[in-house]
Amino acid sequence: MELINTHTHTVLSGHGEGSIEEVVYAALRAGITTLAITEHYPLTKRFDPLGVLSMYADEVDEYCDTILRLRDENPDMELLLGCELDWLGKGEDRDLQEIYDGRFDIVLGSVHLLDGWPFDAPSSQGRWEELGADTVWKDYFETWCQAVLSDMPYTVMAHPDLAKKFAYYPSFDLSKLYQEAAEACRVAGRLVEVNTSGAYCPCQEIYPAPALLREFCRAGVGCTIGTDAHHPDNIVRGLAQGYKLLYECGYRELTVPTQSGDRRRVVIE
DSSP: OOEEEOOBOOGGGSSOOSOHHHHHHHHHHHTEEEEEEEEEOOOOTTTOTTSOSSOOGGGHHHHHHHHHHHHHHOTTSEEEEEEEEEOOGGGOOSOOHHHHTTOOSEEEEEOOEETTEETTSGGGHHHHHHHOHHHHHHHHHHHHHHHHHSSOOOSEEOSTTGGGTTOOOOSSOOHHHHHHHHHHHHHHTOEEEEEGGGGGSTTOSOBSOHHHHHHHHHTTOOEEEEOOBSSGGGTTTTHHHHHHHHHHTTOOEEEEEOTTSOEEEEEOO
16 A cells, blocks of 8 residues: 655744754655655744744745755655645734745635634643633634635645644534534545544644544545654554545545646555
8 A cells, every 4th residue: 555645844844853954855765655844834933933833935946945855856646735724814923925926835724723822732721721621622613614615725624623633622512513614625626634643642632533534535535645754753653544444444445636737546555
């Protein structure tokens, strides 16, 4: 079975390790056939005052040039030029013209901020206690569905239930929120991802939870896979478990973005 990884990061994120070259060579050694480098697209100082959440704006051109060079040098692996683009809603204050102009082969849509609050940052846990898990989970999925249904050119929605990262769970049944999330993806034609990094977070569970992944499958939402590696050593971490989860939740194939903008199918065995 092909090894696919459509979510990876480098030292340029401000909180990762390893150069672009090191990530690519690690993927080649591991036998990955499609790799996407999806560095965090620059945030302004309003949202990233310390410069530790995303690339700097003046790094984007070199980032893109490096990936395109490595693509030419390694034709046996499909290397996708990508980025992870935070949903900021009404707070959006960036010039995203190059995103809309199609500079990137793959754009991961993600929700890391709720009204500017980085709810998945280790320093954020005090506010979880203040607001309560019920409120945060409702806000998260409402915001996530807004992102899905927006006109942002997202290719894949990343780590769909990131709200579980610190294992704070709501008191209510999540079924309705899961169904709404799956329906939003179906209507918008977005892909989702199985993100294996969740298994190594406090929640100790791959994103998304099995019940949510089954809802995506029932809705006919295509799914890809990524490790969200922030270090070259983690380039294939959890992929076998991710494929197993996909199969158990009803998927029989991955939907993989390509350089041409099409999608190809990879059978899950």
